[in-house]
Amino acid sequence: MDQxxxxxxxxxxxxPCPACQAGTYRIVFKTIQVTESRAxxxxxxxxxxxxxxxxxxxxxxxxxDAPVCGETGTISGNRNTFRFWVxxxxxxxxxxxxxxxxxxxxxxxxxxPPKVPRPIELKVRxxxxxxxxxxxxxxxxxxxxxxxxxxxxxxxxxxxxxxxLWLDTRIxxxxxxxxxxxxxQADLIEAAKWIGNLGTHDTVTRDEALDAFEMLETVxxxxxxxxxxxxxxxxxxxxxxxxxPKLAE
Numbered sequence: 001m002d003q004x005x006x007x008x009x010x011x012x013x014x015x016p017c018p019a020c021q022a023g024t025y026r027i028v029f030k031t032i033q034v035t036e037s038r039a040x041x042x043x044x045x046x047x048x049x050x051x052x053x054x055x056x057x058x059x060x061x062x063x064x065d066a067p068v069c070g071e072t073g074t075i076s077g078n079r080n081t082f083r084f085w086v087x088x089x090x091x092x093x094x095x096x097x098x099x100x101x102x103x104x105x106x107x108x109x110x111x112x113p114p115k116v117p118r119p120i121e122l123k124v125r126x127x128x129x130x131x132x133x134x135x136x137x138x139x140x141x142x143x144x145x146x147x148x149x150x151x152x153x154x155x156x157x158x159x160x161x162x163x164x165l166w167l168d169t170r171i172x173x174x175x176x177x178x179x180x181x182x183x184x185q186a187d188l189i190e191a192a193k194w195i196g197n198l199g200t201h202d203t204v205t206r207d208e209a210l211d212a213f214e215m216l217e218t219v220x221x222x223x224x225x226x227x228x229x230x231x232x233x234x235x236x237x238x239x240x241x242x243x244x245p246k247l248a249e
């Protein structure tokens with residue numbers, strides 16, 4: 001996951017396509033429409049304000065650049081125009097950046113492998129949609145995706161008496177599964193859970209939400225692609241075979 005593409009202000013809004021997950025889903029610059037905000041109108045009428053830094057509202061179309069896909073969408077948010085003096089060129093230059101507050105359909109923070117069960121995929125897509133306007137809600141959806149992964153592994157949601165199991169207990173059961181095969185993934189799940197808890201009871205920063213996405217991505221890759229673990233398992237079997245002490249002749 002490239003977190004830089006998900007920072008608050010970016011020069012060219014573009015992300016992996018939410019439909020084909022192969023092409024690049026980017027803003028169509030010729031479709032951008034800009035409207036001056038009320039605060040900006042007031043600021044521009046005040047001679048004491050800095051008129052070299054302006055924030056407007058914008059809407060535009062999005063499109064996937066893969067010919068076989070061509071998914072379309074919309075984006076809206078704030079546009080910042082910053083003008084600054086460049087002594088070497090004896091002239092002003094302008095930098096424009098965009099803050100997305102809504103992207104429909106929303107790009108995914110990471111590629112979802114085909115083997116990922118639908119309930120988990122839906123939680124990831126919900127988290128991605130919420131990310132632009134509410135990082136707390138996005139983090140909570142990541143927590144729900146974590147719970148869905150545990151359910152897919154057969155980790156029970158209820159105890160013997162029918163009461164709900166705490167997520168901490170479910171993570172502990174996952175950690176002990178298959179003789180500790182998923183210990184590293186349990187650590188990632190636990191960390192994502194803490195960020196998700198903040199989404200329910202406290203505040204979540206943009207960077208924290210992105211960290212939760214990255215942890216979830218790693219778990220999904222490890223759990224549902226499994227190639228790395230299969231190779232590691234074979235390597236451990238070979239190591240055990242050769243490390244066994246030779247019998248005395």
